[in-house]
Amino acid sequence: MSMSALRRARKQEGPRASLKQLLPYIFEHKKVIAVVIVLSIFGALASLAQPLLVGQVITRVEHGTPLGSLVWILVALVIVASLISGYQHYLLQRTGTAVVYSSRRHLIARILHLPISEFDARRTGDLVSRVGTDTTLLYAALTQGLADAVGNGLLFIGAIIAMAIIDWALLLLILVVIGVSIVVVGALSGRIRRATREQQEKVGELSSGMSRAVGSIRTIRASGASGREEAAVTALASDTYDVGVRIARVSAAVVPVAGIALQVSLLVVLGVGGFRVASGVITIAQLVTFVMFLFMLVQPLGTFFGAITSVNQALGALGRIQEVLDLPTESQEDAAIAARVREADLRQAQGTGSDADAPAISFRDVRFRYPEAVVAARAKAENEAATLLESAHVTVASDSLPPMPDESGEVLHGVTFDVPRGARVALVGPSGAGKSTTLALIERFYDPSGGAILLGGQDVRLLDREHLRAQLGYVEQDAPTLAGSIGDNLRLAAPEASDAECERVLRAVNLGDVIERSPLGIDAPVGEAGVMLSGGERQRLAIARALLAAPPILLLDESTSSLDGLNEQRMREAIDAVATGRTLIVIAHRLSTVVDSDHIVVLDRGRVVGQGTHSELVASTPLYRDLAKHQLLV
Structure with a gap:
């Protein structure tokens, strides 16, 4: 293999732990x-003493x-x-479990604070599998020989010393056999590590595929695509199986090496040792003692070989774990971003403090392009969705796809507008215009x-993200409902809210009947992804969550798209009531919901x-006039 091909192969393996x-x-x-x-150490000493005592017993029996x-x-x-071995086994099992918990704790803390771009560029199932499956392999590495390497090493060295004292020539023959076995295991260990990493990646893809299928099960059933989706997920399972078989094949070559080494060594000892006993070089008691030490020599060797397999599997998984742990969190990125902003003097003339006279939010020549990894991930997802829908004879609607960059790579081009304090500003335009x-x-x-985005006159990149988001209430398009109760969803942004406050905001968005139809009230479960609620109820619950937090600025992305006319009117009344003294930025396709806005920005x-x-x-902008005509507003 050429050096360039070798480098490409290593790059494809991913980071190696x-x-x-x-x-x-x-x-x-x-x-x-x-x-x-x-x-x-004590266990090794107790074990090493046993062959010596057996030799003494045989010698005394021979001499009466x-x-x-x-x-x-x-x-x-x-x-x-035996007692030491049992207690040591318990400690190793407990410690192995603690190591898995520790690694999961670190991974959870890292994943939940990664930049949004990482979630857009990666599959959710793959991230989840790193927390579950990959960390489990660390347990095997610890409990199968790594932690007691000192004791096994002492047993190995002690056995060699004792065997050398008994018959060094016979020991040399044994060491040749053992040396060959170590070389064989070393040659196979690298293949195990690479195959394990590939297997874990396949497991991640399988988790992602299954998660997608289960999460979209109603759509899949309604489209008659159950069989095709089953085939797609089964193909991922088959890939995982193939890699697992490859690991089993390599491991199968490693496992018998210790057994073969023992058998060959035992034959050598019995053959050559028997001859040396007959020649009077050593006694029968010494030969028996030598054989017992041989078993003690091979025992840690077998543990060592098993540890090599387990550790290489763990290192393959650890490479995937470290890949995530090495990613910077949002807060870690902030310091570098703020430094670049200050260096480029993007704070504007307002300085570093808030300006009471400045607009609530200002866009100043804002340009934006998604990271390449996100664009590639979106393109791949779109291709997969298009293939599935095409096989189901369903047409992919252009407005169902996320905005993609144009030839320049940008999705926003010099966007500039102001959102005055306490005003209601609407963003309108066709799908893919860049509103979301x-x-x-x-x-x-x-x-x-x-360019720059200013909050109260200050560049948002100079603000702590948690402080910034505490001032914003965001209801995204198709806002998800978390598994749990109605109260759990409401209190996500306002954990100290009372039951009375929760009930008040639910009634404000016309969800009073939801808490009345269950004796549990706001503690009523909503099911996985809110399956026990209708689409409109889930949307209203998301809005109620934002209204309960009552931040100074509300961002509503198509917040009434799933509502009927009556609920939409009640929702507008609830938003009007809470909007007093607050700033609203609303995205809407239905212009009827935003015609009375203080300011409208057309994208x-x-x-x-x-x-x-x-x-x-209507008078100045042809695009807006066309949208209004289609919706019978002019």
């Missing part, structure tokens, strides 16, 4: 590991000498070694590629093509 990266997880429990090591207390000492050593992207930038799910293909009131835009 080392044993050094595994040790910190173990050293978190160094006190318990220290106890395990001490127990391993009384055994005395030798037998009882031997029995005691066997019992002590605009709200995502205000929330700092992404940062602009150029088309990432550019502002018109601003003003409804009547002004």
